[in-house]
Amino acid sequence: MDNHCTFKIWHKKKKEYINCKFPICKNQSNLTVCEIHLPLNEIGPHGKMVLCPECQDKMGEDTLKRHLDKCKLKSSQNKNKKRKITADDNTIITPRIWVKNSLKITDIPETIIQKIENIVNMNYEKFNIQISKRLLYDERIISTDFNNIYPKEQLIGKNSKNIFQEISIFENAKNLNLIFMNDNNDENGKNCFKINKQNEDEDEDKNEDKNENENENEKIIEKEKEEKENNNNNNNNNNRNNNIIVELGCGAAELSKTFQIGCKNHSSHILIDRMQYSSKNKFDKDINDKLKKLNQSKGLNNFLIRDVIDIKDMTMTNYIKENQEKEENNKIIFISKHLCGNALDLSIDKIISYYQYLKKKNITRNNKVSMIVATCCHYLLNSTTYCNFDYIQEILNITREEFDYMIRLTSWGTLKDTESNHYKLGKKIKYILDKGRCEFLKSHGFKNVEMVEYIDSTYTKENTLIIAYN
Ligand SMILES: C[S@@+](CC[C@H](N)C(=O)[O-])C[C@H]1O[C@@H](n2cnc3c(N)ncnc32)[C@H](O)[C@@H]1O
Ligand SMILES: [Zn+2]
Ligand SMILES: [Zn+2]
Incomplete structure (x- = not known):
């Protein structure tokens, strides 16, 4: 058996992925990787993998104390120098761990x-x-909802695979009203995304009565009509309507980027992945720039949070402020493209417990939780x-x-x-x-x-x- 780390590293000169040269290390989950490539929180040969608070390098807990003494000294000497780039920062494009199933x-x-x-x-x-x-990525959709922003060559052949998946996930969410859509006629950011409380009540009753076998298309058209009516109705509810998009196992956060475009930038983003991605290979900055711009011009409070954490350890209430939860209308949508195996079941637990938390606080009326996830x-x-x-x-x-x-x-x-x-x-x-x-x-x-x-x-x-x- 090959006992080398199965992590793939992008070789800049060769322009191809090569295998990591280090030997596989002992770890609790029997991952076939070296110590450098163990994910955060995994228990490795030197204890739980953590980040050094000074230099952000990843290491075992047992190593951290000794390392910190040196690291603090160094950082005080090099205050103005840029910190060294770690292996994770410049080499890994799409970190992926192949956990070999012990059963063949x-x-x-x-x-x-x-x-x-x-x-x-x-x-x-x-x-x-x-x-x-519901394959929702045709030309009409791309031109109307995505303003033809994608270059032609990205929309043909194999290249189109990712974009089509992302667009279809977004469109499926949109058609089910899992997100607030900006009313284009309304120029005032504070007044957009209005819904009528009374209609929302009716909405819920109707859902209960719905016959499961009802024709899909009818259901969608009906929903769309209702939403339009809701948007057109006058109402006294002055609270803001927010989209809060939580991407689980987000990787580079490409799906979130697509959702932001689809939402015409009216969205906050919570990005969860246990792997640390190098800044130049993720879309966080892109998303954040657009978000800040809209916040400034429209006086909004949309936010972006990336948490390098295992889904099993995440706590939703750390991300959404209590006053937003209490006073505003939020559509909180958990999204993911290809959440491998177990990670989806961990997510389902988290989503359910968050929903139950909101229910207990009696705030599910203004905090709608939904999930749209591609399994794999x-x-x-x-x-x-x-x-x-x-x-x-x-x-x-x-x-x-x-x-x-x-x-x-x-x-x-x-x-x-x-x-x-x-x-x-x-x-x-x-x-x-x-x-x-x-x-x-x-x-x-x-x-x-x-x-x-x-x-x-x-x-x-x-x-x-x-x-x-x-
Ligand atoms: C197949 S990749 C998909 C990445 C991205 N969504 C995409 O479509 O390109 C799965 C991602 O989920 C992350 N992941 C898997 N299990 C996880 C867990 N328990 N907690 C947090 N992230 C996890 C991995 O680090 C990886 O980035
Ligand atoms: Zn390795
Ligand atoms: Zn997978």
């Missing part, structure tokens, strides 16, 4: 695969999985990290061990040959796992939860969104 498909006994295939095929219908197809890498899950094993066990009647094997087979769901039985089985299991997440969200207070195919599978096989809102 080739090691799964054929009899177990057969059994799982039979169980899944026999019971698949019982899950009643419905996937609406289901094979990284296991029966303990997945959020709804009970639901799946009840329908399939399988053991935890069988469930872990079943999860591993989702790797087949991204095979090229979409006619093969392996592909079909892998895809079905991916859908079942996502459906279980939907049920979990439903049973924890989200009335509307759905699965949506948001981009054509020729671009990516990971083309499912989970959307939840009230």
Whole structure:
């Protein structure tokens, strides 16, 4: 077995990714990386990985004390010099850790695969999985909502893959009114984004009565009409309407950038990723510049926060101020493109507990929480990290061990040959796992939860969104 770190480093001269040369280090999650490339908060050979408060270098806690003495001395000597650029800063374009699943498909006994295939095929219908197809990235959308800002060459062939995904996620959110859209006729920033309280009440009642099988398009058109009426109505509510966009596992924050453009810059941004990204490879500055400009010209208080933190450790109330939560109308939307395996289940826990916190404080009327997330890498899950094993066990009647094997087979769901039985089985299991997440969200207070195919599978096989809102 190759015992070198699997982290990919961009080699500037060769213009290609090369493997990190350092050996794999001992760490709690058995990540196949060296100590330098362990993520923050992971327990490595020198304790928990933390950042030095002085120089921002990453290291084990045990090393920090000794390092700090030297570092403080150095920084007092070099006060005016720029701090040295660390490996993380100048070399890594898209940090990605390949956590090798200890279970290999080739090691799964054929009899177990057969059994799982039979169980899944026999019971698949019982899950009643419905996937609406909403591929929302056509020319009309790009020209109207995105003002043709993308150069032509970015919109053809393979290059277009990311942009189309981002636009489609945004448009899906917009069509479900998960964000406030600026009323273009209203020049005054303080008066834009008005909604009528009374209509919002009716809105909620209607949602409850809605027949699940109702035609998708009708639903969207109806919603759009309602929103327009809401915007046109006079009302006494002088509070500001804010979009607060929380991107989970944001990487470079490209999806947030697209949301900001779609929202015509009327948005605040919270960016969460446990990896530290170098400043020149992320879009934070871009987003922040536009945000500040609009804040100045319209007297708004939109903000941007990036937190280098594991999703499991994040606390929403650290980011949104109490008076904003109390006095303003907020649409808080959790977004993500390709939240790998376990990270989505951690997120679901966080989103639910934040929603329940708002509910307890009785402020869900002016704080609408929603989630729109593209799922991926289901094979990284296991029966303990997945959020709804009970639901799946009840329908399939399988053991935890069988469930872990079943999860591993989702790797087949991204095979090229979409006619093969392996592909079909892998895809079905991916859908079942996502459906279980939907049920979990439903049973924890989200009335509307759905699965949506948001981009054509020729671009990516990971083309499912989970959307939840009230
Ligand atoms: C597949 S990448 C997607 C990045 C970006 N959304 C995109 O589409 O390009 C997944 C990202 O999630 C981050 N991530 C994974 N698990 C996480 C966790 N538990 N907490 C915070 N970030 C996590 C990784 O560091 C990585 O940047
Ligand atoms: Zn490394
Ligand atoms: Zn993934």
